[in-house]
Amino acid sequence: MSDLTRLTAAEMAGLLAGGQVSSVELTKAHLERIDQVDPAVHAFLQTLPEVALAEAAAADQARRDGEQLAELAGVPVAVKDVLATKGLRTTCGSRILENWIPAYDATVVRKVREARLPVLGKTNMDEFAMGSSTEHSAYGPTHNPWDLERVPGGSGGGSAAAVGAFEAPLALGSDTGGSIRQPAAVTGTVGAKPTYGGVSRYGLVAMASSLDQVGPVARNVLDTALLHEVIGGHDPMDQTSLNEPVPPVAEMARRGLAGDVKGLRIGVVAELGGRGYQQGVMDRFQEALKLLADLGVEIQEVSCPSFSYALPAYYLIMPSEASSNLARFDAMRYGLRVTPAEGPATVEAVMGATREAGFGPEVKRRIILGTYALSAGYYDAYYGSAQKVRTLIQRDFESAWENVDMLVSPTVPTTAFKLGEKLEDPLSMYLQDVATIPANLAGTPGISVPSGLAEDGLPTGFQVVGPARADAYLYQLAGALEAALVDKWGGPLLDSAPDLVALAAGGQTAGDAGSGGRGIGHQDGPTGGAK
Amino acid sequence: MPAITRQEVARLAELARIALQPDELDRMAGQLDTIVEAIRTVTEAAGGDVPATSHPIALVNIYRPDVVRPSLTVAQALQSAPAEEDDQFKVPQILGEEP
Structure with missing residues (x-):
C-alpha cells in the first residue's frame, strides 16, 4: 500500500474488513503524516498517539475475535476541541480552559469510541467556536492546506484542514452559524450540519444552544454520511435531541453517487448570490447547477426575502445565548483562576480578572454584545426583533418547500482570505457566514461540497439546505454533484492541492507552489477549463 | 452620536464580569458601534403581529424515569478545580470589605 492516508474512509473500512490492513497500520500512517505536515498546518492542538494506537490495537483485536463491528471500526478520526474527552485536555481554543480535563466523554465521542474509531487528537478552532478563520484560537491559527498563508475558515478550521491535509480521513465538527460548512468550502472538503437535534450536543461546550449542532467532516460525501450514522441518534442526555431514527444518509449518498437524482426539485436562493460574491465562486456554482440539470434535477429560482435579515438576527441571538452560556466560566469549579494584583480578592474581582485574562478579544466582544442585547431597554428592540x-426565516423556508425539495447556494461568498486580513474588522469576518446562517436559525440541515477552484486557484463550495429531518436527500444531491464533478475533473479536487510535505521540507510558501488545478491531467479541470 | 459609548461598554463589561483594560474599552466601543449599526436593521424587519421563535424545532418537556443514575464522584468533580479543601470547592471571599 503506497500511501494509506490518501484512501477514503470507506476504502479504509473495506481493507480493514478484508484483512488487508490493520487499524494500527492506518493509525500509524496518519500519526506519521501529522508529524510531517502539522508543523506547517497546525490543525491539531493535541495529538494522542498512545491513546489512538491503543484504541487501534483494541479494534484489531475485536476484529480477530469475530466481534460484530461498525462499518468504520478501525478508521481513525480527529475531534474538534469543543467536544469533551474524558481524561484528555479539552481547551475549546481558550486560555480559560487550558488545563481542563473533562470527567466525561461527549456523547458523540463515546459513540465514535464505541464504534472503535481511534481518536488521533483534538483539532484547533476559534476560541469557543467564535470566528470564521481559526485565528481566534488562543493557541495560534491553523493554515489552509491549499495556501499556508490563508485561513482554513472557522470555527472548525482545524477539523477541515486535518482532513484536507490527509492527517485524518474523518473529523467531528460543530456548526452554530457555519463552522462546519464554511471551513469545508474554503478547504475543498465536505462538511454537514445535521438537522438540529439529529446529533447529540451533550458534552459539546455550548456557544448558542438554540443554534449549535455537532456534525461530520470528511473529504467526500459518502465518508461524511458514514460518520453521520456513527454519531447520530437520540440521546436522553440532550433535552433537544430528536427521538427519531438516524436518516438513511449513507444509503442515499450512494444513490446520489450512482447518479440517481432525476426529478429532484431544487431552488436557487435569489438572495444568496450575485453582489458581494466572488466571480469564480459564482462561476463554479453555475457550472454545478448545469451538471445537476444534466442529471435530470429540476432547477428554479426561489426568493427568500427575510434571508437578508438573517445575519443581523444571528448576531443578536448568538451573542445573547453565548453571554449566558459563558457565564459558567467563573473561576470557581474548573478552569483558570486569576487573582487580581490589587484590591480585595473577592469572588467578583477574581471572576473579572480571570475572564479578562482567560478570554480573547472575539469572545469578549460577543459577550459584551450579548449583554447589551439582553439589557433593560434594548431587549424588545434587539433580542425580541431578532426572534x-x-x-x-422559517416561513421563507416553509414556503420554499411548497415548490422545491432543497435550496442551494454558494456556501461562502469568497475563497479563503489571507491570515490577518479580517482580524481587525469583525463585521467583514461575520459576512463569511451570510449564506450558512439561515439553516442554523431554522434548524434545517445543510451540507457543503467542493464545486471547484476559483480564478485564484482556491476551493469554492456548493451548499445544499433542506427541510428539517431531510438530511438524507441532501446527501443524495451532494453525492450526485460530487460524482459528476470528480468525473469531469478526472479525480477528486484535493488531488490538485499543493504537496505539503515538499512545502514543509523546502520552506517554500504555499503561494509559490501555485494551486491552479495542476496535476489533474484533464482538459476540463477544477477551474472550469479553457474559456 | 454613537450607539455604544466607551462608558456604556465599561458598564456592560462590569455586568459581564470582565475587567476590561482601558485600551480594550476604547477599541471595543468603536467596533461594537459598527456592529450594532449593522444589525440594527432587525428592528424594522418584523411587525408586531409576528410571533417570536426561541427554538428551531418545537419540542415539549418530558420526564425521565425517576431512578438513580451514576454521577460524578467527588474526586472527579474536583479534578479540575482551581482550589479545593475538605472535598469541597474552595472559593475566594464572597463579600467585599465594608466601605
Missing part, C-alpha cells in the same frame, strides 16, 4: 426575524 421575530427567526420566525420570518
Whole structure:
C-alpha cells in the first residue's frame, strides 16, 4: 500500500474488513503524516498517539475475535476541541480552559469510541467556536492546506484542514452559524450540519444552544454520511435531541453517487448570490447547477426575502445565548483562576480578572454584545426583533418547500482570505457566514461540497439546505454533484492541492507552489477549463 | 452620536464580569458601534403581529424515569478545580470589605 492516508474512509473500512490492513497500520500512517505536515498546518492542538494506537490495537483485536463491528471500526478520526474527552485536555481554543480535563466523554465521542474509531487528537478552532478563520484560537491559527498563508475558515478550521491535509480521513465538527460548512468550502472538503437535534450536543461546550449542532467532516460525501450514522441518534442526555431514527444518509449518498437524482426539485436562493460574491465562486456554482440539470434535477429560482435579515438576527441571538452560556466560566469549579494584583480578592474581582485574562478579544466582544442585547431597554428592540426575524426565516423556508425539495447556494461568498486580513474588522469576518446562517436559525440541515477552484486557484463550495429531518436527500444531491464533478475533473479536487510535505521540507510558501488545478491531467479541470 | 459609548461598554463589561483594560474599552466601543449599526436593521424587519421563535424545532418537556443514575464522584468533580479543601470547592471571599 503506497500511501494509506490518501484512501477514503470507506476504502479504509473495506481493507480493514478484508484483512488487508490493520487499524494500527492506518493509525500509524496518519500519526506519521501529522508529524510531517502539522508543523506547517497546525490543525491539531493535541495529538494522542498512545491513546489512538491503543484504541487501534483494541479494534484489531475485536476484529480477530469475530466481534460484530461498525462499518468504520478501525478508521481513525480527529475531534474538534469543543467536544469533551474524558481524561484528555479539552481547551475549546481558550486560555480559560487550558488545563481542563473533562470527567466525561461527549456523547458523540463515546459513540465514535464505541464504534472503535481511534481518536488521533483534538483539532484547533476559534476560541469557543467564535470566528470564521481559526485565528481566534488562543493557541495560534491553523493554515489552509491549499495556501499556508490563508485561513482554513472557522470555527472548525482545524477539523477541515486535518482532513484536507490527509492527517485524518474523518473529523467531528460543530456548526452554530457555519463552522462546519464554511471551513469545508474554503478547504475543498465536505462538511454537514445535521438537522438540529439529529446529533447529540451533550458534552459539546455550548456557544448558542438554540443554534449549535455537532456534525461530520470528511473529504467526500459518502465518508461524511458514514460518520453521520456513527454519531447520530437520540440521546436522553440532550433535552433537544430528536427521538427519531438516524436518516438513511449513507444509503442515499450512494444513490446520489450512482447518479440517481432525476426529478429532484431544487431552488436557487435569489438572495444568496450575485453582489458581494466572488466571480469564480459564482462561476463554479453555475457550472454545478448545469451538471445537476444534466442529471435530470429540476432547477428554479426561489426568493427568500427575510434571508437578508438573517445575519443581523444571528448576531443578536448568538451573542445573547453565548453571554449566558459563558457565564459558567467563573473561576470557581474548573478552569483558570486569576487573582487580581490589587484590591480585595473577592469572588467578583477574581471572576473579572480571570475572564479578562482567560478570554480573547472575539469572545469578549460577543459577550459584551450579548449583554447589551439582553439589557433593560434594548431587549424588545434587539433580542425580541431578532426572534421575530427567526420566525420570518422559517416561513421563507416553509414556503420554499411548497415548490422545491432543497435550496442551494454558494456556501461562502469568497475563497479563503489571507491570515490577518479580517482580524481587525469583525463585521467583514461575520459576512463569511451570510449564506450558512439561515439553516442554523431554522434548524434545517445543510451540507457543503467542493464545486471547484476559483480564478485564484482556491476551493469554492456548493451548499445544499433542506427541510428539517431531510438530511438524507441532501446527501443524495451532494453525492450526485460530487460524482459528476470528480468525473469531469478526472479525480477528486484535493488531488490538485499543493504537496505539503515538499512545502514543509523546502520552506517554500504555499503561494509559490501555485494551486491552479495542476496535476489533474484533464482538459476540463477544477477551474472550469479553457474559456 | 454613537450607539455604544466607551462608558456604556465599561458598564456592560462590569455586568459581564470582565475587567476590561482601558485600551480594550476604547477599541471595543468603536467596533461594537459598527456592529450594532449593522444589525440594527432587525428592528424594522418584523411587525408586531409576528410571533417570536426561541427554538428551531418545537419540542415539549418530558420526564425521565425517576431512578438513580451514576454521577460524578467527588474526586472527579474536583479534578479540575482551581482550589479545593475538605472535598469541597474552595472559593475566594464572597463579600467585599465594608466601605
